[in-house]
Amino acid sequence: MKVRSLKKDKVNIITLGCSKNLVDSEVLSGQLAANDIAVVHENKNLDHNIVVVNTCGFIDKAKEESINTILDQVELKRRGELDKVYVTGCLSERYRGDLESEIPEVDAWFGTMELPLILKKFEADYKSELLGERLLSTPQHYAYMKISEGCNRTCAFCAIPLMRGQHVSKPIEELVAEAEALVKKGVKEVMLIAQELTYYGLDIYKKRELPRLLHALADVKGLEWIRLHYAYPSKFPLEILDVMRERDNICKYLDMPLQHASNNMLKAMRRNITREEMTELIQQIREKVPGICLRTTLIAGFPGETEADVSALKAFLQEHRFDRVGIFNYSHEENTSAYDMVDDVPADEKSRRAQEIMEVQQEISFEKNQEKVGKIFKVLIDKKEAGRYLGRTEFDSVEVDNEVVVHAGKKLTIGEFVQVKITKAYDYDLEGEVI
CATH class of the missing domain: 2.40.50.140 (Nucleic acid-binding proteins)
Known part of the structure; x- marks a missing residue:
């Protein structure tokens, strides 16, 4: 018998992918700790005997990282350094059947919404009274706060609805209680995250209620910064901007992924918005909240993208001068509508285009930063x-x-x-x- 098996279990959670996954890991940590199970996140001491890998399945690079991480943990188990390896998250949700046969050494696979089933493996009970409670893996002064799960959009490139399901909003009272609990732990900044922030409330309140939620969170004493991530541009509720302007603790910051700026690409991506409509929206946002920081995310190399489309995107960046820009190479994902299209831009060409686009943004970023000197x-x-x-x-x-x-x-x-x-x-x- 191994000496390890006589010790009390200690669980290490490894989180891959986005901040939404991080929140899920923190919730799992909180539930395990409440059941008197020792739990750590990204443990460097290697004194744990059980691992839970929370995977990402968003794009090829993320899937590869997730699989490599699982294989690394399976190897540790083979060498007798781990007793159990469990896998959860988006990759597991999407490819569980294939993965079970390809990596049989994993002790159990779980989907994105199967927290109670994971707890059962530890003979632990799901404690509903801990709603919103979690063990933070971020520094004490900031935290991510997930206001909804899933997405109802049908963007051609995106597999998130396949892994996270349809949009489900959390009630305002729950989110306020969660924010109050975070402040008691020392949190001063919360970053509101969702697959799509602006859809918030449509399912449970029958109308978009992000402005009401923002007012309620802004009233939480001790919460000094509230930051908005991942707003969808089509049918953007401009009332959000009124709240941002009125409430001092809502950061003048908006993360609004546009994905492209060529009308050909926007239509092919099923973004439900045109370049002209995006231009009008950006102007309205900047008029309503002077000095706002606009962040966007783009995709390079979507099927059918031409040099003319890339030029249109670069011109759009030069015209609107975003404060922050991120870019992904297009990843051909099964069961998305774009999967039926020919992935006709070679990988190295996608990277070249992405680099070219970011060089345009780098110059803009440098110029905007120079304007801050002396302030x-x-x-x-x-x-x-x-x-x-x-x-x-x-x-x-x-x-x-x-x-x-x-x-x-x-x-x-x-x-x-x-x-x-x-x-x-x-x-x-x-x-x-x-x-």
Whole structure:
């Protein structure tokens, strides 16, 4: 008998993919801990005996990373360093049948909505009184908050509805209680996430209620920043902007993935919006909330994309000068409507186009950052690395946006807000001094 099996179980959760997965892992951690089961996230000490891999199945690169991670854990189990390997999340939801036969060493596979079944494997009970409670894997001062699950959109390239199901909103009262619980833990910033923020409320309230939710969250004492991620541009509810303008603790920041700017591509992608309508929306957003930071995400190499489409996209970026831009290479996903199209842009060409597009944005980002030199911003201190403090302004989200290198003549506290005068600016980062 192995000595390990005489010890109390300790579970390590490995999270891959997006912030929505991270929240799921935190909820699982909270449930396990409430059942007196030792649990850690991304454990580096390797003193655990059970692993749960929370997978991503969004695009080819993410799927490959998930499979490699599973295989790594299975190898540890083969060597006797683990007792059990469980797999959950989007990849497991989508390909469970195939994966079970290809990687039989995994002890059990679970879908995206099967938390109670995972707990059963640990002889643990799902505790409904813990609704919204979770063990944070982020630093104490910020957290992601998922306001809905799934998506009703039918974008041609997207497999998310296959893995996450239809849109289901969480009630406002639940989300307010969750925000209050997070503040008690020391959270000062919440990032609202969903596959599609603007659809919020249509299922349970029969109308779009993101503005009402924002007002309710803005009333939570101690919540200093509320940030909006993943808003769909078609039929965008402009009332969101009124709330953003009125409430000081809602960041003037909007993450709105547009995916492309050529009408040919927008139609092929089934985005339900034209370039002209996007232009009008961007103008309205900037008129209603002066100084707002606009972030978008794009796709390079969608089937049928031509050099003319790429040129149209670059011209669109130069015209509208987004503050932040991310880009993905198109991934040909089974059971999406685009899968019936010919994936006719070679992988290296997708990468070349993505690089070309980001070079346009890099110049824009540099110019916009130069405009900040000499100005003073409220900065949230995130961490200290190599003797330097790193923080963010309200115009920057975690990991995906600019960081501010903060020079201070005194010791700063992680999670503290300070006023910083910007002294230098680079393509994607800023530098400044505490005043």
